Amino acid sequence: MASPPHRPSLAAVIHRVSLSLLIAVVIPAVVFYAFFVLAGVWTAIVAALVWSYGAIAWRAVTRRRASGLLILAAILLTGRTALSAVADSTWLYFLQPVISDGVVAALFLLSLASTRPLVARLAGDFYPMDQELASRPRVRRLFWHLTALWAVLGLAKATLTLWLLQSQSLETFVLVKSIAMLAINVVAAFATIGLAARVARKEGLLGSPHPVVVAATRA
Template identity: 80%
Template structure:
């Protein structure tokens, strides 16, 4: 009997092997998912707010940012796409800011609230370290398919702990910076500097988060790669 397998048998064997392997998205796919979540929940609302602020003033800008957040949630739900926890959290915080500002008729209060909310979110992240699921672990499913076995791996658990600490410290730093800007700068300068600084900090933190996560994912074999089939291997 010939020791060579027919191309049909080879293809069938590869198909069965691929079916048995769990789906692991590539690093590019993970980065795209993270980037899209940040774009929709953080970057676009900030750009919308500043653009409308320059063109029409503060109150239209506040309404436009809120409308974007709820419009994004409605669009993703209507099209069957998953609504990320980050987008929902951003919409909730923005709703609270807008409601209190309208009731108090105070734009100053609108800008004060992110200081309070950043501090509260940072405290929530720090408090979650005492639980079995730090806050980053609760949000990780938005960016990578998670199950109990994966989330329980020692390296992954340490990653969640370290990233939770990172984002908690980031929240405290942003709150401190925003408070100083609010007290020392004019409204126009405050909005411009805060928008640029906050966006830059969030992007840098996201890059650091992706880098640390990718390092752990490589060690755990969680980052998928395209199959490279050499023609000579079948000879």
Template identity: 80%
Template structure:
């Protein structure tokens, strides 16, 4: 479980953020934007060529980066590039909140990207309650990140903004992901799944934050 979540975070979140900041320090913001986008599509192509499953998080990262890059190039505005995560975080948080009114909240829809789960296990009361609680948690987290990013963008220089945002958002995402693993493991123990021959833990979502 930890390996799968860590790999998804590494490919879709950590590496693009590191590539962006490294290239930004060496060659400027536009080159960094292009490098982060190239990494995301390169990772998708590599997984396709090696016949590995591409996670929904990686695809979503590539789509969001493409939209951000296109709008920024059209408007010739790097400020717009960094403003868009505020909007996307808010939209994603809203989608998570709205999904709570459905039979399958957003976390339940994303669970398959991180761990296989059969229908019987997914329908257990404790598991369904976990999915709803985690969906509410990630919705609140998205709204908090959007607010923090907007404040940094308006109050800091571009160099300070990129550094502080990259570190703080990554730290928040990683801590939240592993806190979620802990909650999932707690439910798994209560359900008697630990050490059994079926999936030992519940699937864990990660935030749909594009860190570049």
């Protein structure tokens, strides 16, 4: 008789999401700003990139899978750094998030037309997924709504970044953008958790075995 799959508690999911955000978003932003103040913009750019790849390497050495969020952040940061270095332009480095946020938002929007929106592809980093669970109507609607939410968020972040870059000094831009983007990402992440937790409770997924498997084992 197969044992029912483990379903993590809400606290475990929040811990996993928080850790992923800390490693992929919060710490690189703090590292960048600290080195920006202490040693200048190019040192800050390199330091943030080194942190991202160091985090991926550490996960590999300790035989833990790097989250999709961390890998995506590292890829975007690599592109920003390479283009800025080739053009020898720090202004281009700060402009690129406008483009990358817009591109990511467009990918989220385009994925809404597929059977697996982007949030569905990333969900396995934070909660154990299988085909049966991913195909449930409530879960599919959740993935669609969350993908739309993050697409709109990406467009909003791109717009805000462009406005700040055009209207503020570099020092003010870096400080305000770091705080604003971090706050937006954290609020959006926990809004995502809240919406997901609501659906998970209705589906009986938080901290309890899979209901279909339980029924089968009791038969």
